[in-house]
């Protein structure tokens with residue numbers, strides 16, 4: 043009776059068609075890109091900030107926890123609702139509201155897809171730099187919550203370096219604007235600390251981001267190496283040379299073979315690793331740095347170096363990188379992705395550890411990752427139907443995370459802590475460190491009604507672990 | 523009253539750590555303590571720790587006695603903020619100043635807060651790296667101070683602010699407990715990004731005891747252009763068209779005549795304004811940027827285009843950053859206006875338009891057209907000139923003139939989506955204003971208040987100085 047009443051009141055806010063409450067209809071909202079599952083009580087699809095605010099106010103009164111949901115591509119369980127909780131999904135709030143070409147900013151609703159924004163502003167000679175590999179599907183609201191990164195964040199920084207202003211609904215429905223149109227805003231940097239707060243501080247209802255002008259010249263290099271060790275020393279050589287490329291990505295042997303099975307990316311079957319390096323800037327800059335990159339690749343043992351300047355050719359060099367995730371489907375039906383970051387000089391050491399873990403737990407692990415900033419993505423591939431294998435994969439992942447921390451790195455470079463990594467937080471942070479983070483959350487959400495149960499290790503877990511299926515082979519919709 | 527606190531701290535932390543008033547009586551007035559005064563309020567004692575355990579013990583001691591602690595680095599920017607509500611202990615961090623962990627190959631560095639920007643930059647240069655932070659008086663400004671005050675300079679257009687380079691931080695809280703956030707890797711979403719919260723918080727949330735930064739490769743080449751224009755309008759128009767080009771400089775400032783005079787820019791004595799363009803990077807790219815920029819400035823009405831290489835370019839950069847903070851350029855009134863980049867031109871136009879007969883003619887103006895910030899400076903003698911015609915004594919002229927100027931600027935900035943921070947003013951002016959003047963909405967302030975309350979419930983860290991008198 044009371045339950046029905048709540049749903050009806052939600053419908054009164056957004057309209058009958060925009061509250062999903064039937065169990066079958068809720069199935070797609072039960073998961074995101076992670077291994078966790080949880081069924082929301084209802085999903086609300088608001089059309090405006092006002093509706094978001096009223097939904098929150100109602101849920102607050104009723105003591106119902108609320109979780110924002112963008113596209114559900116998150117890899118740490120961030121968008122999953124706690125028992126009895128509702129999701130606010132932003133599928134309908136997906137308008138690009140304004141592009142200011144002179145100040146180089148865009149103002150958008152949170153449901154706008156990352157790539158749609160980038161494509162749109164390219165018409166004006168600009169770009170939105172943070173480009174998560176999931177950019178064809180993920181939303182800006184999700185990007186803000188996770189502080190998403192991507193291949194080109196090496197040179198341009200992650201989402202947080204590009205957010206100017208946020209309109210936010212707090213847990214009780216109060217609206218507040220954080221930041222503003224100016225790059226510098228006095229006072230505590232509320233918009234800065236909001237980015238990466240994983241939906242626990244507030245719900246972003248409008249976002250203003252900074253845009254960058256398109257570079258004059260873009261040049262892409264593909265270095266083919268006999269083994270992963272030499273590819274790692276190439277990464278160190280490039281960075282050590284004082285070069286910070288726009289992107290610096292690595293693909294290991296296993297991934298190369300998987301890619302070649304579903305598409306011809308032009309990789310030699312016997313390659314041990316491939317490095318993809320992109321330079322951007324003035325023609326003179328790119329030209330000068332190109333030579334240094336090329337010689338660094340040769341000096342560290344590349345067997346072949348391919349170069350492309352023209353768009354079509356460059357896309358061809360990226361093809362393998364972008365197909366790898368889709369190709370994993372041919373190897374195993376399920377995956378689990380680790381997101382550790384380490385100092386760049388530790389890459390080869392950590393990749394050796396990845397091989398050891400693969401042996402030890404009997405799990406295939408493929409590596410396709412953002413090498414330039416030391417952000418690994420060991421992708422554990424397995425068949426979840428096999429008894430005990432999911433647990434083994436998780437144990438292997440735990441060992442890898444521990445190792446990343448031990449060599450001076452940390453748990454997550456871009457996917458967030460969410461549910462999935464919260465029990466590992468004590469590897470990095472003391473109780474006192476976590477207490478300060480809680481104090482910060484309590485300033486935004488004193489009642490802890492937004493996305494409760496995430497990030498902090500001692501908050502209850504109430505989620506079921508179900509392995510995530512790998513995408514159909516050949517899928518290039520998203521890559522990792 | 524004074525002796526006991528100093529004595530207690532000497533017992534707690536050792537005599538070497540505490541700047542003791544020499545002699546018993548009249549200690550609060552000793553010249554040593556006066557050097558640490560903020561807005562005329564001298565501390566009762568100065569603590570100069572060289573390790574973080576002492577900082578933690580000091581904070582525990584202060585919390586137990588409700589003693590206010592004012593952290594400071596080189597004291598360069600210690601005039602920022604409202605008048606403190608209470609001043610007991612000055613915590614001078616300039617001796618806690620080691621570079622702890624420099625990893626050139628990883629492009630990261632970790633430092634103690636008291637290291638100066640100049641010292642750090644020199645050390646980094648030895649390993650071929652560079653931290654793109656700027657501050658007035660970089661030989662005195664400490665990294666802790668730069669973070670707390672969110673200091674920046676003309677390269678902010680290309681390199682952003684301290685928040686964009688800080689990757690990890692450790693802080694001793696108001697309860698004396700040390701905590702950390704972030705780490706030593708360049709990309710990190712493990713836990714909330716408290717780096718952002720501490721940056722620009724003016725020491726009101728904790729004492730920064732360690733900071734890690736990501737680094738950039740050292741620039742091979744520096745250069746600058748200084749181009750005089752007949753009027754401010756012409757300079758702004760040229761600057762705006764330059765900043766939109768692919769070959770745009772890394773930093774672009776427009777300075778008006780009074781500011782140009784302070785910067786000793788002399789290429790054209792009749793100039794109404796100068797465009798200053800700063801370049802850094804690879805030699806050939808710097809070469810092209812400079813050439814094409816010079817051509818564009820020439821075509822846009824510059825009466826001359828003076829080209830400065832390496833050292834001269836960097837010296838100009840330093841001079842612009844120091845303007846208003848070096849001894850001979852300290853203004854009676856200094857304001858920083860944060861705006862969307864295009865609004866800078868509008869603001870300047872509004873000021874110049876109004877100023878014909880009025881005080882505005884003597885208002886020094888340095889505008890960063892790429893990033894969107896303008897510094898407005900009035901030096902003492904300009905108030906006196908304005909006051910010469912009337913009977914008011916000079917001091918009152920400064921006060922009245924400052925108050926009306928601040929009000930005018932706040933209204934202008936607000937109408938353009940910007941904010942004003944008063945960085946310099948006479949103590950009598952500060953007593954009457956909020957230097958952060960309405961820069962945040964009530965809803966934002968409410969969150970800020972809760973943050974302060976949760977971090978420093980007794981209000982002992984730099985009390986009263988921050989926005990909302992937090």
Ligand SMILES: Cc1cc2nc3c(=O)[nH]c(=O)nc-3n(C[C@H](O)[C@H](O)[C@H](O)COP(=O)(O)OP(=O)(O)OC[C@H]3O[C@@H](n4cnc5c(N)ncnc54)[C@H](O)[C@@H]3O)c2cc1C
Pocket residue numbers: 074075109110111112113114115116117119120121122132152173174175176179180181182183184185186187188189190191192193240241244245246247367456457493520521522
């Ligand atoms: C194949 C693949 C590749 C990927 N590659 C990358 C990559 O390169 N870089 C990277 O960083 N990530 C990557 N990801 C992870 C994921 O795409 C990002 O975390 C993305 O930002 C999530 O966006 P979303 O819209 O799907 O958010 P969701 O998964 O729906 O939600 C993520 C979090 O955001 C919160 N949230 C959503 N909208 C709002 C809002 N309006 N206000 C407040 N909180 C909100 C949710 O509550 C949740 O906590 C990848 C994922 C996949 C599946």
